[in-house]
Amino acid sequence: MSGPAAPLYLDDLASGQRFETGERALTEAEIIAFARQWDPQYFHTDPEAARASPYDGLIASGFHTLLTAFVLSLETDVWRAASMGSPGMAEIAWLRPVRPGDRLRCVFEVLSVTPSRSRPDRGRAEIAYQVLNQAGERVMRYRATHILRRRPEEG
Amino acid sequence: MSGPAAPLYLDDLASGQRFETGERALTEAEIIAFARQWDPQYFHTDPEAARASPYDGLIASGFHTLLTAFVLSLETDVWRAASMGSPGMAEIAWLRPVRPGDRLRCVFEVLSVTPSRSRPDRGRAEIAYQVLNQAGERVMRYRATHILRRRPEEG
Numbered sequence A, B: 001m002s003g004p005a006a007p008l009y010l011d012d013l014a015s016g017q018r019f020e021t022g023e024r025a026l027t028e029a030e031i032i033a034f035a036r037q038w039d040p041q042y043f044h045t046d047p048e049a050a051r052a053s054p055y056d057g058l059i060a061s062g063f064h065t066l067l068t069a070f071v072l073s074l075e076t077d078v079w080r081a082a083s084m085g086s087p088g089m090a091e092i093a094w095l096r097p098v099r100p101g102d103r104l105r106c107v108f109e110v111l112s113v114t115p116s117r118s119r120p121d122r123g124r125a126e127i128a129y130q131v132l133n134q135a136g137e138r139v140m141r142y143r144a145t146h147i148l149r150r151r152p153e154e155g
Helices: A028-038 A062-075 B028-038 B062-075
Strands: A018-025 A088-094 A103-115 A122-132 A138-149 B018-025 B088-094 B103-115 B122-132 B138-149
Touching (some): A018 A062, A062 A088, A062 A103, A062 A138, A062 B028, A062 B062, B018 B062, B028 B062, B062 B122, B062 B138
Antiparallel strands (some): A088 B088, A103 A122, B018 B103, B088 B138, B103 B122
């Protein structure tokens, strides 16, 4: 399933729903630029030195992978319109290196939907994300909690 | 305790050690620029619209807070020299909004140190991070697993 045609609210999501994002490639220049700013470790910033690293070549910062997945999931519009932010994430795992030229996409599944008891305008959706490369291999997974607006009652 | 004088290896870390980073302020321009690229939600990118949001004003993307804390912790040199990357993070919680002008710093504590049984050159350190603002309030916490090189035997 791809993104929705109309803005979704918490009420439109249900446990078990699955969504798929578009795809984005990470170039060597992007990997290095990101890492210089946010994760300046040599195996993310220096292709030459990275060849002598445990990764045998340059790899993307795990944060670069995470943020790419996050933007791709935002762009599906599944939860963008209803989003009121997030209290947290869990179980972030980097499973395989992401290398220059790799094309990432994301599949995500709604784990639970819980209306707030104290605030009737919102609730929580727990979503499990998997990030895949162009070979269909899982490179990362994480879970996120989203605070989402409920559909306003018609008055 | 601040950062070390000499490069550290896994062997130099022990459960219970605490470290403290320097401080970094997030300007409104930085918050907006980061969010436009990596978290384009209106309460991170549009000061005017953000005033009508649940946050009553612009707040930094939680990822901006996370990456700022990560860079600050890297800059202590506690684990930079020994770092061989990370398999994952856990229990990321955003506890309070971060607003333009807030100054962030980070305290972190070693939870456990586990030499690898299969690879004698490395091991895992589990570290708990807390991100504080200029008032000493906790704005975020997370745990990270670091793969760190062991001190080479002298030959």
